[in-house]
Amino acid sequence: xxxxxxxxxxxxxxxxxxRAVAEALAEAGHDLFLVASDRRDxxxxxxxxxxxxxRSVHWLEVDLLALDLDALRSRVAETLGRVDNLFxxxxxxxxxxxxxxxxxxxxxxxxxxxxxxPLRIANAFLxxxxxxxxxxxxxxxxxxxxxxSNNMVYGAAKRGLESYFEALRHRLGATGCRIQFYRxxxxxxxxxxxxxxxxxxxxxxxxxxxxxxxxxxxxxxVYLPAWWAVIMGIIAxxxxxxxxxxxx
Ligand SMILES: NC(=O)c1ccc[n+]([C@@H]2O[C@H](COP(=O)([O-])OP(=O)(O)OC[C@H]3O[C@@H](n4cnc5c(N)ncnc54)[C@H](OP(=O)(O)O)[C@@H]3O)[C@@H](O)[C@H]2O)c1
Numbered sequence: 650x651x652x653x654x655x656x657x658x659x660x661x662x663x664x665x666x667x668r669a670v671a672e673a674l675a676e677a678g679h680d681l682f683l684v685a686s687d688r689r690d691x692x693x694x695x696x697x698x699x700x701x702x703x704r705s706v707h708w709l710e711v712d713l714l715a716l717d718l719d720a721l722r723s724r725v726a727e728t729l730g731r732v733d734n735l736f737x738x739x740x741x742x743x744x745x746x747x748x749x750x751x752x753x754x755x756x757x758x759x760x761x762x763x764x765x766x767p768l769r770i771a772n773a774f775l776x777x778x779x780x781x782x783x784x785x786x787x788x789x790x791x792x793x794x795x796x797x798s799n800n801m802v803y804g805a806a807k808r809g810l811e812s813y814f815e816a817l818r819h820r821l822g823a824t825g826c827r828i829q830f831y832r833x834x835x836x837x838x839x840x841x842x843x844x845x846x847x848x849x850x851x852x853x854x855x856x857x858x859x860x861x862x863x864x865x866x867x868x869x870x871v872y873l874p875a876w877w878a879v880i881m882g883i884i885a886x887x888x889x890x891x892x893x894x895x896x897x
Contacts, residue, residue, distance in 0.1 A: 654678070655674075655677075655678065655679045655680070655733045655734065656679060656680045656681075656682075656729050656730060656731060656732060656733050656734070657674045657679045657680070657681055657682070657732070657733060657734040657735075657736065658681075658682045658684070658725060658729065658732045658734070658735050658736065658774070659671045659674070659681060659682070659683050659684065659736045659738065660684045660685075660711075660713075660735075660736065660737050660738060660739050660766075660767065660770060661684070661685060661736075661737075661738040661739025661740065661788075662681075662683035662684060662685055662691070662694065662708075662736075662738070663683070663685030663686075663687065663690035663691050663694055664685070664690065664838065664839060665836065665838030665839060665840065665853050666738050666788065666833075666836055666838060666853045666856055666857060667685070667736070667738040667739065668694060668853070669852075669853035669854045669856065669857035670736055670738060670857040670860055670861065671683055671694065671698060671706075672698060672854075672857070673854075673857040673858055673860075673861040674734075674861060675698040675699075675701070675702040675704045675706065676702055677861055678702075678704070679704065679733075679734070680704050680705040680706070680729060681695075681698065681704060681705070681706045681707070681729075682706075682707045682708065682709070682724075682725050682728060682729040682732075683695055683706065683707070683708040683709075684708070684709055684711050684721070684739075685708075685710070685711070685739070686710065686711065686712045686713070687710060688708075688710040691708040691709075691710060692708065694708075695707070695708045705729075707724075707725075707728040707729055709721060709724050709725075713739055713761060713762050713766035713767075714758060714761050714762065714766075716766050716769060716770070718769060718770070718773045721770070721773070722773055722774070731777065731781055732774055732777060732778065732781075732783065733781065733782075733783040733784070734783050734784045734785075734786065734864060735770070735771065735774055735778060735783070735784070735785050735786065736786045736860075737767035737770060737771060737785070737786065737787045737788065737810075738786075738787075738788045739762060739766070739767065739788075740762060740763050740788055740790075740807075740840070741758065741759060741762040741763065741803075741840075742759070742792075742800065742803045742840055743755060743759065743803070751801075751802055755802075756802045759802045759803050759806055760802065760805075760806045762806075763803060763806035763807055763810060764806040764807070764809045764810050764813075767787065767810060768809075768810065768813050771785060771787075771813070771817065775817075778821075778826050779821060779824045779826055781825075781826075782824070782825030782826055782827075783825070783826055783827070784826070784827045784828075784829060784864050784865065785814070785817060785821075785826065785827075785828050785829075786828075786829045786830075786831075786860060786864075787810060787811075787813075787814045787828075787829070787830040787831070788831055788833060789807045789808075789810055789811045789814075789830055789831055789832045789833065789870070790803070790804070790807040790832060790833055791832050791833065791834050791872070791877050791880075791881050792804040792807055793805075793807035793808035793810075793811055793832065794832065794881045794884065794885055795881070795884055795885050795892070796808075797897060799897070810830075811830060811832070811870060814828055814830035814870065815830070815869070815870065818830075818867075818869050827864075827865060827866060827867050827868070828867070828868070828869060829860065829863050829864075829866065829868040829869075829871070830868075830869065830870045830871070831856075831860065831870075831871060831872075831873045832870060832871065832872045832873070832877065832881070833851075833856065833873050834848065834850075834851060834872065834873065834874055834877040835848060835849070835850035835851065836850055836851055836852070836853055836856060837850040837851065837852050837853065838853055848877075848880065851873070851874055856873055856874075859873060859874075860873075884897075
């Protein structure tokens, strides 16, 4: 289905899920504004999408650890204009988060990239989105469903983001703006590269196709893929004496 004339801002657009979402949106006829931390990734992605799909694709190199919201907002306003869809997909995880206290700089990084920066960007575009309708889309994680020792800080940050999106849905209920927040299972991206995963990983392209197809729906928080609801339902229901012994 194509939606020519729509404009989408994708944060975390240079790799993995964000890159796949940018491609699916360009294919559906959206003009784009892409954000990630390295221009050497952004520029070729933007050129490629613009060439293949004939869309207008702008980008800005932004390190979410040093986010300048005014610069981002004014660059988006000058180039893309209004924002119909805001995808907050950037994320970072340290697979070595194994229950040992993280060095402070790493803990700060996880909270900034997975919680503080996406929350601040959503907040900065909120008034505009409320006036114009559209969609706010967030990337959460199954890691946030029940606190576990092997992703203590990452899971906490994603749970914070999930709470913010829940509040957004409550706040935006009476407006034309729709909220979709995904508790994502494993994705086949660099975040999971080289890891032995206990469950199958979804391709970023399949996840992106589902997310773009869901635009316009008042979804709230859902699992992607949906079968993770069964696994996490079991994990969430485990009695504490059983759960505390699990090495997961
Ligand atoms: N992969 C999984 O199995 C999995 C599972 C559950 C949830 N998720 C969530 O799904 C989302 C997408 O993950 P992914 O697997 O596609 O990750 P990915 O392949 O590592 O891509 C992450 C994207 O976020 C951007 N990003 C990270 N740190 C940034 C920073 N400081 N400043 C600006 N941009 C930054 C990256 O750009 P740069 O390279 O320029 O930094 C990249 O575009 C994330 O929110 C992740 O937490 C992933």
